[in-house]
Amino acid sequence: xxxVLLPGDGIGPEIIQQAELVLGRIADIFGHEFxxxxxxIGGIAIDTCGDPxxxxxxxxCRASNAILLGAVGGPKWDDPSAxxxxxAGLLRIRKELGLFANLRPIRLFSQLVDASPLKRExxxxxxxxxxxxxxxxxxxxxSGRDDNNxxxxxxxxxxxxxxxxERIVRLAAKAAQGRDNRLTSVDKxxxxxxxxxxxxxxxxxxxxxxxxxxxxxxLVDAMAMHLINRPRDFDVVVTGxxxxxxxxxxxxxxxxxxxxxxxxxxxxxxxxxxxxxHGSAPDIAGKGIANPLAxxxxxxxxxxxxLDLPAEADAIEAAVEAVLxxxxxxxxxxxxxxxxxxxxxxxxxxxxxx
Amino acid sequence: xxxVLLPGDGIGPEIIQQAELVLGRIADIFGHEFxxxxxxIGGIAIDTCGDPxxxxxxxxCRASNAILLGAVGGPKWDDPSAxxxxxAGLLRIRKELGLFANLRPIRLFSQLVDASPLKRExxxxxxxxxxxxxxxxxxxxxSGRDDNNxxxxxxxxxxxxxxxxERIVRLAAKAAQGRDNRLTSVDKxxxxxxxxxxxxxxxxxxxxxxxxxxxxxxLVDAMAMHLINRPRDFDVVVTGxxxxxxxxxxxxxxxxxxxxxxxxxxxxxxxxxxxxxHGSAPDIAGKGIANPLAxxxxxxxxxxxxLDLPAEADAIEAAVEAVLxxxxxxxxxxxxxxxxxxxxxxxxxxxxxx
Ligand SMILES: CC(C)[C@H](C(=O)O)[C@@H](O)C(=O)O
Ligand SMILES: CC(C)[C@H](C(=O)O)[C@@H](O)C(=O)O
Numbered sequence: 001x002x003x004v005l006l007p008g009d010g011i012g013p014e015i016i017q018q019a020e021l022v023l024g025r026i027a028d029i030f031g032h033e034f035x036x037x038x039x040x041i042g043g044i045a046i047d048t049c050g051d052p053x054x055x056x057x058x059x060x061c062r063a064s065n066a067i068l069l070g071a072v073g074g075p076k077w078d079d080p081s082a083x084x085x086x087x088a089g090l091l092r093i094r095k096e097l098g099l100f101a102n103l104r105p106i107r108l109f110s111q112l113v114d115a116s117p118l119k120r121e122x123x124x125x126x127x128x129x130x131x132x133x134x135x136x137x138x139x140x141x142x143s144g145r146d147d148n149n150x151x152x153x154x155x156x157x158x159x160x161x162x163x164x165x166e167r168i169v170r171l172a173a174k175a176a177q178g179r180d181n182r183l184t185s186v187d188k189x190x191x192x193x194x195x196x197x198x199x200x201x202x203x204x205x206x207x208x209x210x211x212x213x214x215x216x217x218x219l220v221d222a223m224a225m226h227l228i229n230r231p232r233d234f235d236v237v238v239t240g241x242x243x244x245x246x247x248x249x250x251x252x253x254x255x256x257x258x259x260x261x262x263x264x265x266x267x268x269x270x271x272x273x274x275x276x277x278h279g280s281a282p283d284i285a286g287k288g289i290a291n292p293l294a295x296x297x298x299x300x301x302x303x304x305x306x307l308d309l310p311a312e313a314d315a316i317e318a319a320v321e322a323v324l325x326x327x328x329x330x331x332x333x334x335x336x337x338x339x340x341x342x343x344x345x346x347x348x349x350x351x352x353x354x
Numbered sequence: 355x356x357x358v359l360l361p362g363d364g365i366g367p368e369i370i371q372q373a374e375l376v377l378g379r380i381a382d383i384f385g386h387e388f389x390x391x392x393x394x395i396g397g398i399a400i401d402t403c404g405d406p407x408x409x410x411x412x413x414x415c416r417a418s419n420a421i422l423l424g425a426v427g428g429p430k431w432d433d434p435s436a437x438x439x440x441x442a443g444l445l446r447i448r449k450e451l452g453l454f455a456n457l458r459p460i461r462l463f464s465q466l467v468d469a470s471p472l473k474r475e476x477x478x479x480x481x482x483x484x485x486x487x488x489x490x491x492x493x494x495x496x497s498g499r500d501d502n503n504x505x506x507x508x509x510x511x512x513x514x515x516x517x518x519x520e521r522i523v524r525l526a527a528k529a530a531q532g533r534d535n536r537l538t539s540v541d542k543x544x545x546x547x548x549x550x551x552x553x554x555x556x557x558x559x560x561x562x563x564x565x566x567x568x569x570x571x572x573l574v575d576a577m578a579m580h581l582i583n584r585p586r587d588f589d590v591v592v593t594g595x596x597x598x599x600x601x602x603x604x605x606x607x608x609x610x611x612x613x614x615x616x617x618x619x620x621x622x623x624x625x626x627x628x629x630x631x632h633g634s635a636p637d638i639a640g641k642g643i644a645n646p647l648a649x650x651x652x653x654x655x656x657x658x659x660x661l662d663l664p665a666e667a668d669a670i671e672a673a674v675e676a677v678l679x680x681x682x683x684x685x686x687x688x689x690x691x692x693x694x695x696x697x698x699x700x701x702x703x704x705x706x707x708x
Contacts, residue, residue: 080543080550080553085544087544087545091545117472117473117476117582117583118471118472118473118582119471119472119473122471138492138512138545138546139545141509143546143547144547145547145551148515151515151516151517152515152516152551153513153514153515153516153518153548153551154513154514154515154547154548154550154551154552155495155511155512155513155547155548156511156512156546156547156548157509157510157511157512158492158509158510158511158512159507159508159509160507160508161502161505161506161507161508162505162506162507163505164507188596188599189434190439190441191441191445191492191493192492192497192510193497193498193499193508193509193510194507194508194509194510196434196508197499197506197507197508198508199434220599220600221599221600221603222603224578224600224601224603224604224607225603225604225606225607227604228471228472228582228604228607228608229471229607229610242542242596243600245542245574245575246574246575246578246597246600247578249575249576249578249579250578250579250581250582250604252579253578253579253582253583254582256583
């Protein structure tokens with residue numbers, strides 16, 4: 001398989017390196033051939049080519065079987081008056097590759113329950129899979145400015161079409177069938193017209209195509225509450241781009257170990273894009289202390305979803321569990337206790353791969 | 355002063371009754387004249403007049419000094435195909451009265467810290483004042499449907515103008531000056547054009563008019579995280595209508611006692627509207643067990659912000675603190691221990707008013 005690596009900025013290169021080593025070991029053990037090609041994205045691509053998503057990167061991604069991304073962005077490129085910003089690369093690659101579904105599993109590692117800001121009796125047992133629509137909604141709606149008789153205004157349109165809702169809801173319902181068979185759709189149908197369409201279409205798809213899946217609907221403001229006081233009650237959650245951005249980030253705090261959470265962005269065909277959900281952490285970049293486990297777990301998701309290698313994915317996840325069970329921690333999850341660096345953590349996973 | 359009461363639906367009438375008694379006692383003690391007039395809003399207004407906000411209600415509100423609202427909505431009016439819904443009354447009264455600023459203080463009652471779903475070491479000391487823009491943004495943007503060659507789509511526009519941002523940021527900055535002098539503005543300027551305008555305008559207002567206030571900017575997704583893992587770090591937070599809807603509801607879970615939280619909606623002049631932030635709780639309506647304290651605290655906010663009676667507001671808040679200190683609890687905050695009903699709780703506050 002042909003795998004494109006997009007290390008990006010900040011700690012990106014360090015964590016991608018460990019994930020590449022893990023994938024290499026998997027290839028050896030299971031007898032696969034993985035070819036790796038690194039390309040530019042984000043701030044480093046702006047510095048090198050003046051473009052956060054150079055055409056060469058898009059072409060390489062298109063020709064690949066799967067993509068593993070580190071992180072993009074940093075204070076160096078934060079100037080609001082800059083012509084382009086690292087995040088523009090992220091938004092464009094989603095659109096160019098048609099990655100309409102962002103999958104974010106929120107699960108607790110039993111060894112890390114005490115890292116949660118929530119009380120144990122509230123968080124224990126939480127296991128949610130979010131599906132966020134990623135190529136539509138207000139993110140890609142028409143935008144601009146109006147003069148408005150001297151009181152300048154700015155607008156951006158939230159839009160959803162029937163086909164956009166259908167495909168993400170179908171994917172979410174299928175995911176639910178492979179889990180606890182429950183799906184929650186989140187919208188703001190009491191205020192927004194696109195949410196009303198979303199709710200209608202979702203209800204029809206669920207009734208006609210997935211009558212066996214237990215289905216319900218929650219308003220986005222209520223969901224922001226439920227995630228905090230009864231996170232255990234949810235199985236699969238599907239929502240639009242903007243609401244998904246906010247709710248998945250909220251949910252990512254629940255386990256208290258952001259450095260452990262991977263995500264996958266999938267299209268209807270073509271390569272998927274896999275990444276840790278944490279950012280480029282410029283404050284610790286180059287220090288060799290970043291936690292590579294989210295990226296390694298993203299590599300496992302890649303094996304499962306894009307390369308159809310579920311046993312290999314299981315092997316990586318088991319190795320990560322084993323490392324935690326042995327008490328090994330990077331600084332971000334050590335809670336003040338002894339910690340090891342990025343490379344040592346990567347090595348520890350390698351040793352436990354079988 | 356002329357006070358309009360809008361009991362609304364569900365537990366609304368029960369909790370408004372207790373707040374009215376408390377206001378009456380305040381009038382007696384401090385020698386004021388409060389006249390109360392009750393009007394219809396929400397589901398009961400639909401049932402009575404076919405309109406969730408009858409003109410008589412609007413007229414009475416316009417002629418008043420302040421408005422105290424219970425809650426609107428319930429399963430009876432939840433039919434998605436209904437011509438109108440209770441919430442439409444809420445959205446319209448905000449717009450009709452120009453209530454552009456929703457103030458939501460999120461504070462902990464020290465007696466109730468253990469009710470929080472968050473660990474004590476994270477939540478203790480949290481004291482945030484949210485200002486949510488309430489008459490603009492995507493809530494009131496142009497909306498509709500397009501045929502789109504058979505793939506129907508629905509749209510709604512997020513819009514903010516310079517003057518809309520200026521007035522809410524000014525109000526927020528002034529509020530910060532009366533507190534810890536720190537203001538955080540929340541937007542999604544890396545994706546949304548209205549957020550970019552918001553960020554520019556807010557920065558200009560803060561630099562030119564409030565150079566003494568410590569000011570910073572956070573993205574909405576990051577804010578959804580920070581509220582959970584470092585809520586103590588914020589003083590005043592200002593944001594748009596949609597983000598404010600989600601973030602204030604998220605924040606309302608932090609104290610673990612939704613039944614204690616009031617809110618105020620203010621315009622540039624004219625009456626303000628005060629309400630508990632919880633809903634109409636149809637499941638317990640009519641049982642006499644609803645917690646009236648959020649509504650009583652909303653009445654205190656009313657005295658402070660609309661009637662310029664800060665000592666009277668302090669008196670109510672002190673009485674509520676005293677009731678809690680004496681161990682009195684309604685069922686929602688009793689955590690399984692002994693509890694008292696709505697009327698008994700109202701009486702307990704009355705007895706402690708001095
Ligand atoms: C960087 C930003 C544009 C992006 C988004 O909002 O989608 C990020 O927050 C994410 O969730 O991947
Ligand atoms: C009922 C609904 C329209 C309303 C809103 O979204 O503004 C409510 O959630 C609120 O926050 O007051």
